[in-house]
Amino acid sequence: MKEIDRLLKGEIAVANLGSAIFVDSLRNQGKRVIAVEWSPPCRGDERLFGMLESLRREEVVVEGRPTRLDELISRANAKALETLNKAHPFLVGIGKAVDDIPGMADDLVLHAGPPIGWERMCGPMRGAIIGALIYEGRAKDQTEAERLAASGKIRFEPCHHHAAVGPMAGVVSPSMPVWIIENRHTGNRAFATLNEGLGKVLRFGAFGQEVIERLRWMERTLAPVLGQAIEIHGEVDLRVMIAQALQMGDEGHNRNRAGTSLLIRELAPAIAMASASNEDKSDVLKFMNSNDHFFLNLTMPAAKSCVDAIAGLPGCSIVSTMARNGTDFGIRISGLGDRWFTAPAPKVKGLYFTGFSEADANPDLGDSTVCETYGIGGFAMAAAPAIVQFVGGAPSDATRYTLAMYDITVGESKNYRIPVLGFRGTPTGIDLIQVVEKSLVPVVNTGIAHKQPGIGQVGAGLVEPPLECFEEAFTALYESLKRA
Amino acid sequence: MKEIDRLLKGEIAVANLGSAIFVDSLRNQGKRVIAVEWSPPCRGDERLFGMLESLRREEVVVEGRPTRLDELISRANAKALETLNKAHPFLVGIGKAVDDIPGMADDLVLHAGPPIGWERMCGPMRGAIIGALIYEGRAKDQTEAERLAASGKIRFEPCHHHAAVGPMAGVVSPSMPVWIIENRHTGNRAFATLNEGLGKVLRFGAFGQEVIERLRWMERTLAPVLGQAIEIHGEVDLRVMIAQALQMGDEGHNRNRAGTSLLIRELAPAIAMASASNEDKSDVLKFMNSNDHFFLNLTMPAAKSCVDAIAGLPGCSIVSTMARNGTDFGIRISGLGDRWFTAPAPKVKGLYFTGFSEADANPDLGDSTVCETYGIGGFAMAAAPAIVQFVGGAPSDATRYTLAMYDITVGESKNYRIPVLGFRGTPTGIDLIQVVEKSLVPVVNTGIAHKQPGIGQVGAGLVEPPLECFEEAFTALYESLKRA
Numbered sequence: 028m029k030e031i032d033r034l035l036k037g038e039i040a041v042a043n044l045g046s047a048i049f050v051d052s053l054r055n056q057g058k059r060v061i062a063v064e065w066s067p068p069c070r071g072d073e074r075l076f077g078m079l080e081s082l083r084r085e086e087v088v089v090e091g092r093p094t095r096l097d098e099l100i101s102r103a104n105a106k107a108l109e110t111l112n113k114a115h116p117f118l119v120g121i122g123k124a125v126d127d128i129p130g131m132a133d134d135l136v137l138h139a140g141p142p143i144g145w146e147r148m149c150g151p152m153r154g155a156i157i158g159a160l161i162y163e164g165r166a167k168d169q170t171e172a173e174r175l176a177a178s179g180k181i182r183f184e185p186c187h188h189h190a191a192v193g194p195m196a197g198v199v200s201p202s203m204p205v206w207i208i209e210n211r212h213t214g215n216r217a218f219a220t221l222n223e224g225l226g227k228v229l230r231f232g233a234f235g236q237e238v239i240e241r242l243r244w245m246e247r248t249l250a251p252v253l254g255q256a257i258e259i260h261g262e263v264d265l266r267v268m269i270a271q272a273l274q275m276g277d278e279g280h281n282r283n284r285a286g287t288s289l290l291i292r293e294l295a296p297a298i299a300m301a302s303a304s305n306e307d308k309s310d311v312l313k314f315m316n317s318n319d320h321f322f323l324n325l326t327m328p329a330a331k332s333c334v335d336a337i338a339g340l341p342g343c344s345i346v347s348t349m350a351r352n353g354t355d356f357g358i359r360i361s362g363l364g365d366r367w368f369t370a371p372a373p374k375v376k377g378l379y380f381t382g383f384s385e386a387d388a389n390p391d392l393g394d395s396t397v398c399e400t401y402g403i404g405g406f407a408m409a410a411a412p413a414i415v416q417f418v419g420g421a422p423s424d425a426t427r428y429t430l431a432m433y434d435i436t437v438g439e440s441k442n443y444r445i446p447v448l449g450f451r452g453t454p455t456g457i458d459l460i461q462v463v464e465k466s467l468v469p470v471v472n473t474g475i476a477h478k479q480p481g482i483g484q485v486g487a488g489l490v491e492p493p494l495e496c497f498e499e500a501f502t503a504l505y506e507s508l509k510r511a
Numbered sequence: 512m513k514e515i516d517r518l519l520k521g522e523i524a525v526a527n528l529g530s531a532i533f534v535d536s537l538r539n540q541g542k543r544v545i546a547v548e549w550s551p552p553c554r555g556d557e558r559l560f561g562m563l564e565s566l567r568r569e570e571v572v573v574e575g576r577p578t579r580l581d582e583l584i585s586r587a588n589a590k591a592l593e594t595l596n597k598a599h600p601f602l603v604g605i606g607k608a609v610d611d612i613p614g615m616a617d618d619l620v621l622h623a624g625p626p627i628g629w630e631r632m633c634g635p636m637r638g639a640i641i642g643a644l645i646y647e648g649r650a651k652d653q654t655e656a657e658r659l660a661a662s663g664k665i666r667f668e669p670c671h672h673h674a675a676v677g678p679m680a681g682v683v684s685p686s687m688p689v690w691i692i693e694n695r696h697t698g699n700r701a702f703a704t705l706n707e708g709l710g711k712v713l714r715f716g717a718f719g720q721e722v723i724e725r726l727r728w729m730e731r732t733l734a735p736v737l738g739q740a741i742e743i744h745g746e747v748d749l750r751v752m753i754a755q756a757l758q759m760g761d762e763g764h765n766r767n768r769a770g771t772s773l774l775i776r777e778l779a780p781a782i783a784m785a786s787a788s789n790e791d792k793s794d795v796l797k798f799m800n801s802n803d804h805f806f807l808n809l810t811m812p813a814a815k816s817c818v819d820a821i822a823g824l825p826g827c828s829i830v831s832t833m834a835r836n837g838t839d840f841g842i843r844i845s846g847l848g849d850r851w852f853t854a855p856a857p858k859v860k861g862l863y864f865t866g867f868s869e870a871d872a873n874p875d876l877g878d879s880t881v882c883e884t885y886g887i888g889g890f891a892m893a894a895a896p897a898i899v900q901f902v903g904g905a906p907s908d909a910t911r912y913t914l915a916m917y918d919i920t921v922g923e924s925k926n927y928r929i930p931v932l933g934f935r936g937t938p939t940g941i942d943l944i945q946v947v948e949k950s951l952v953p954v955v956n957t958g959i960a961h962k963q964p965g966i967g968q969v970g971a972g973l974v975e976p977p978l979e980c981f982e983e984a985f986t987a988l989y990e991s992l993k994r995a
Contacts, residue, residue, distance in 0.1 A: 274897040275769050276759040276930070285759050288772035292800045295779045299793035309783035316776045412930035413758040422930050446760070446896035446906050447931060 070466040075498060078505040079464055087508065096508055100362075100460070103343035107361055108438040108456045111402070114333035115211040118263040118325060121221075121254035125201035128189050128218050132201070136160075137186045139197025139394045140352025141367045145176050145183065149353030149372075149389050151232025154480025155196035156183075158234030162242045163200050169234070169481075187348055187359075191218040192331045192394035194323055195230035195476055195484075196353070203242070204250030206325055208265065210332035217332035221245055221253075222324040224317065230393075231476045231483040252303050252311045253294070260297035265329040266442055268293070269403065272322070273443050273453070278411035278425075279326050280395055280404030281418060281472045281487060286322030291315050327394065330401035339364045344504055345437060346457040349400050349469065349492060353392035353476070356493050360459055360500050363507060368500040370493035375475045377488010378419045389478040391490045396471050402440050402455030405470040405489070406432045410445045410453075418472045418487050428470045428489075429454065435461040435469065463501040468492045554950040559982060562989040563948055571992065580992055584846075584944070587827035591845055592922040592940045595886070598817035599695040602747040602809060605705075605738035609685035612673050612702050616685070620644075621670040623681025623878045624836025625851040629660050629667065633837030633856075633873050635716025638964025639680035640667075642718030646726045647684050653718070653965075671834055671843075675702040676815045676878035678807055679714035679960055679968075680837070687726070688734030690809055692749065694816035701816035705729055705737075706808040708801065714877075715960045715967040736787050736795045737778070744781035749813040750926055752777070753887065756806070757927050757937070762895035762909075763810050764879055764888030765902060765956045765971060770806030775799050811878065814885035823848045828988060829921060830941040833884050833953065833976065837876035837960070840977050844943055844984050847991060852984040854977035859959045861972010862903045873962040875974045880955050886924050886939030889954035889973070890916045894929045894937075902956045902971050912954045912973075913938065919945040919953065947985040952976045 040059040043050050045066055053060045069075035082100070086093045125131050136159055138152055148156070157172040160181070166172035175181060186193050193199055205218040223241055227233035257263065268289050275285035291312065298308050315321045338347045343361035350357055355369040372390035379385070398404030408414060409429035412422035429445065432454035439452030457469050468491050475486040524543040527534050529550050537544045553559035566584070570577045609615050620643055622636055632640070641656040644665070650656035659665060670677050677683055689702040707725055711717035741747065752773050759769035775796065782792050799805050822831045827845035834841055839853040856874035863869070882888030892898060893913035896906035913929065916938035923936030941953050952975050959970040 271768070274760055275772075284755075285769065285772070288759075288769070288776050291779060292772050292775040292796075295775060295782075296793045296796040296800060298779075299783060299796055300789050305784050309780045312776075312780040312783055316780060415930075422933055446899075449906055 068464050099342045100344050103340050104345055104437045107337040107340055107343045107345045110336050111455055112441045113212045114336050116208050116265045116329035116332045117211055118265055119209045120207045120257050121250050122205055122207050124199050124203045124205050128191055130189050135182045137199040138183055139193050140350040141355050141357030141369050142185055143352045147354050150478045150480045151389050151476035152196045152353050154232030154234050155198035155229045158229045158238055159198045159200035162239050163202055186394055187350055192327045192397050194395045195393040197394050204246055206328055208328040208332045210336055213336040215335055217328040219324045219328040222321045227483040232480045233483040248307050249311055252301050255301040256294045256297035259300050270442050273407055273410045274446055276411050276413055278404055278407040280398040282411045282414040283322040284319040287319050290322050327397050330397045334400050337361050344459045346459055349396035350394045351391045353389050358496050363503055368496040370495040373490055373493055375473055375488045375490045377486050379486035383485035387477050387485050389476045392476055399469050399471050402453045403443055405472045407453045409448055418489055435467050459501055462497045468494055552948050583826045584828050587824050588829055588921045591821040591824055591827045591829045594820050595939055596925045597696045598820050600692050600749045600813035600816045601695055602749055603693045604691045604741050605734050606689055606691050608683050608687045608689050612675055614673050619666045621683040622667055623677050624834040625839050625841030625853050626669055627836045631838050634962045634964045635873050635960035636680045636837050638716030638718050639682035639713045642713045642722055643682045643684035646723050647686055670878055671832055676811045676881050678879045679877040681878045688730055690812055692812040692816045694820055697820040699819055701812040703808045703812040706805045711967040716964045717967040732791050733795055736785050739785040740778045740781035743784050754926050757891055757894045758930055760895050760897055762888055762891040764882040766895045766898040767806040768803040771803050774806050811881050814881045818884050821845050828943045833880035834878045835875045837873050842980050847987055852980040854979040857974055857977055859972045859974045861970050863970035867969035871961050871969050873960045876960055883953050883955050886937045887927055889956045891937045893932055902973055919951050943985055946981045952978055
């Protein structure tokens with residue numbers, strides 16, 4: 028009996044790979060079907076797949092010796108992972124944007140995400156810039172501020188170009204106080220403004236009187252008291268604090284209750300010693316206690332100080348920046364230096380505050396994806412099952428998201444460990460090549476801003492970064508390596 | 512063919528119920544064996560099983576009507592569970608033991624666990640009493656204190672008899688400051704001393720100069736500042752705070768980092784307003800920040816104020832007290848009022864600090880089992896996977912312990928929910944009858960004291976309460992119900 032006849036003698040069972048369209052029809056015919064989850068590499072795109080194959084086969088000459096491209100990439104990625112793991116962010120003080128942020132100037136306003144001009148900016152970013160110009164005394168109201176912003180007399184640049192990051196609109200203007208973070212491993216610094224709280228706040232595009240007054244109080248009272256407290260306390264080891272928060276139900280992006288609590292208990296004894304009045308010190312402590320996201324504006328520059336340390340490593344395929352300006356989603360790749368790859372900012376799927384819906388939502392916004400770039404936030408959601416009350420889904424989803432991210436990262440954190448996963452390190456170092464091969468984008472959780480300026484936060488949820496910008500970056504990386 | 516022949520015609524597979532002793536030998540003979548985990552009810556004890564059957568069949572006359580015993584018990588247990596769920600503990604202030612604890616007197620020292628005299632007390636409890644008598648100025652050194660303690664001039668009574676609880680030795684002497692907790696649902700109060708910190712501390716039986724000086728500082732500085740802060744802040748809702756802590760990796764007994772953090776951030780703004788010097792306020796905040804167990808001494812009296820509300824409910828089979836004096840483990844049952852059932856205190860299995868081993872360990876000690884009695888602590892370990900670093904085991908064990916406790920509890924907490932279990936309420940209301948039927952004792956995690964007075968903590972771990980005292984209580988409950 029021929030082999031094929033023997034095989035076909037019994038009942039035929041079908042193993043279906045990938046697309047499920049045949050499964051139901053076969054099952055309806057009474058056939059046994061095993062459905063295997065599978066999708067073709069690079070979503071079946073031959074051009075991308077060709078480049079992927081080429082990266083795995085071809086050699087280039089490095090320092091006079093033929094070297095396989097994939098070895099070159101692996102070596103660079105291993106080095107980058109080591110740099111991320113050794114990165115050691117400390118809070119060293121509080122400064123003023125114009126004095127401390129490199130390249131900051133009186134006519135410059137920083138914003139979240141990739142570069143963008145006033146004309147293309149989304150509502151909440153415009154709202155935040157209006158608020159910042161009023162706060163700076165450059166405009167007396169919305170109309171004046173809009174006119175000034177459009178006049179060309181104010182320059183706009185990404186926070187990311189100035190060692191800074193900002194949640195949501197991410198607007199930093201010259202007089203704002205900023206946290207100063209130092210990565211002790213590499214010596215570089217990063218900056219972020221202090222978190223204003225919830226509801227109607229500048230970062231979500233609100234710019235009413237209460238917003239401006241709060242910013243002035245932060246400059247006059249909050250920053251000086253905290254600055255003094257840091258001097259009295261000494262620098263604060265943020266790597267240890269973030270690691271502890273991840274053992275206390277935070278994931279380091281949208282759940283910050285533990286981090287905020289740890290920061291308060293650490294600084295409170297020093298705040299008590301500050302020279303301010305009891306009322307001011309009490310107000311500072313109340314302000315921090317009233318805002319569970321207070322710690323976010325420390326996690327973000329901490330992460331920034333770490334990912335900046337892997338920018339520009341030749342051959343490295345790790346994502347060194349992910350950021351959104353509410354119009355575009357942009358990424359940068361370590362091996363490709365300062366070049367941005369952008370695609371339209373996607374919608375966020377999530378839970379909306381009472382009275383709001385997806386129709387009100389601005390597309391994805393903010394530099395807070397620096398958390399995921401660093402291997403926390405969405406990547407550490409298994410550590411924070413309670414976050415689903417804020418961003419939607421079930422606690423088991425939180426674990427699923429983290430586990431999926433091990434498929435697109437080069438390694439695991441040695442610092443940030445997840446108790447429920449047996450203290451496994453968080454997935455760290457997003458590998459552009461694996462993202463493109465598996466068509467699996469990084470998971471990001473985020474706040475949602477109203478699309479109109481002046482309103483504020485309307486919800487929180489999860490977002491899928493656009494695959495297009497990763498594929499474009501992949502092509503660029505391939506071309507740059509072939510030239511190498 | 513006879514049925515039996517037909518059955519025996521094929522290969523014989525064995526389903527083995529319970530004891531595994533046959534499994535290996537059958538497997539060695541090449542037989543297929545399915546091992547089913549099973550143990551006989553009441554560990555096969557016919558007398559206990561007879562009483563269990565009788566409870567489920569027999570009737571008594573209640574208010575002129577015949578009522579099945581198990582219905583009577585179910586109704587009482589349902590009422591008790593409701594009382595536990597509605598119980599609402601608040602921190603209302605700080606007082607002084609002799610002024611505020613009901614029945615406290617100048618010649619009285621309270622201790623953890625069931626009643627015990629000086630002669631039978633374990634080393635760390637003697638050490639704590641020595642320290643308390645020196646602290647009170649009743650003795651100048653160890654020798655004098657031991658003589659006084661043995662003289663009969665000092666009375667010793669359980670904390671539990673005075674609406675109080677204490678971790679480990681649980682020693683409360685007249686001058687000590689105490690937290691005042693009020694259960695808003697039933698109006699009763701509960702008391703505990705303030706937590707001294709880690710290492711050489713009175714509750715673990717240390718009584719050196721540093722211990723006494725710390726206790727004096729707590730009386731002179733810590734308690735007045737915190738007392739003032741509570742007045743300024745207003746009462747603190749401990750049910751909300753414990754619930755939050757359980758979403759932040761605490762289980763409410765041996766992991767208190769979140770609870771301590773939440774307490775500090777809540778009280779810090781009021782501490783800043785207190786009339787003390789900046790130095791004193793800073794020292795108070797430092798002291799709390801340096802001790803992750805600071806919140807334990809609030810969780811315990813909170814739990815006490817709740818479980819006291821279910822003491823003495825006729826027919827109720829729920830455990831209302833579990834406590835250990837380091838010599839005996841004792842329980843009380845709601846339906847049996849004040850009667851203690853005791854058995855020798857067991858050894859703790861756990862992790863030892865460097866330089867110590869099980870040979871140094873005192874048997875199980877302390878009132879902190881009030882946490883498990885209330886449905887948190889060991890029962891909520893699934894919420895606190897990181898605790899295994901302190902008490903031993905793997906994170907998956909933590910979940911397993913919690914799941915097992917649903918088998919011996921009458922219901923679930925409506926207040927304390929575990930994110931990783933899909934926000935399921937913690938197992939609440941330990942049912943004596945199910946404990947005895949299933950021979951499954953409550954899981955308890957705990958600190959370990961050195962068995963000699965004067966040394967202190969040597970580790971932490973898990974302990975299995977002795978089944979004997981549950982079986983003895985079960986017999987008593989059966990007899991009391993038959994008489995009803």
